[in-house]
Amino acid sequence: MKDLSISQIENLIARFFEGRTSQEEEKALYGFFAQEALPPTLEAYKPLFACFDGLTDLDIDALATLDADTLAQKEAATAHRLTHRPLWRSLSAAVLVLAFSVAALHIFNSNRTFDPYEGSYIIRNGVKITDPELIRPHIEATLAQYLAIEQEQNEKYLEIDAEFKKQTLDFINGFPEGPIRDEVIQSLILY
Secondary structure (H helix, E strand, O other): OOOHHHHHHHHHHHHHHHOOOOOHHHHHHHHHHOOOOOOOOOOOHHHHHHHEEEEHHHHHHHHOOOOHHHHHEEEEEEEEHHHHHHHHHHHHHHHHHHHHHHHHHHHHHHOOOOOOOOOOOOOOOOOOEHHHHHHHHHHHHHHHHHHHHHHHHHHHHHHHHHHHHHHHHHHHHHOOOOOHHHHHOOOOHHH
């Protein structure tokens, strides 16, 4: 297959891409495209056939020495790698989005300080006042009044609770020992 004409090479290229060439014809193509000087119309095919030529030497010889079990293991490993690759890409993308979101949130909120009274307002003489520095004393005074009232109510509750417990014990102690007293105690426990 030495000294092929350009038309014969073009015919072999067409058959090569159709998958109808023999190994001998493919080797002739690889040898032809390994030359330094090529016709300008065929120069574009040179890197392609150089690549195919490198693959055949390496892969055909390597595959010929492998047995069926080794090939099956390699195919399974390749399939496993290919099926998990999209998952890793998705996870990586999600982590990047999360990291950028957290960074953006931190950057935009780093200049703001927390003010518990922000958004609060009071109305004095029909005028709405929203300046936190002006309304802070009023809010704190209202909060102090609330806490004082709550403390007073808790103390009253504890007094009433103590009196109730005392009256309940007096009521129970008014019964003589026996089943009636036990039943009264049991009914009070249920309440």
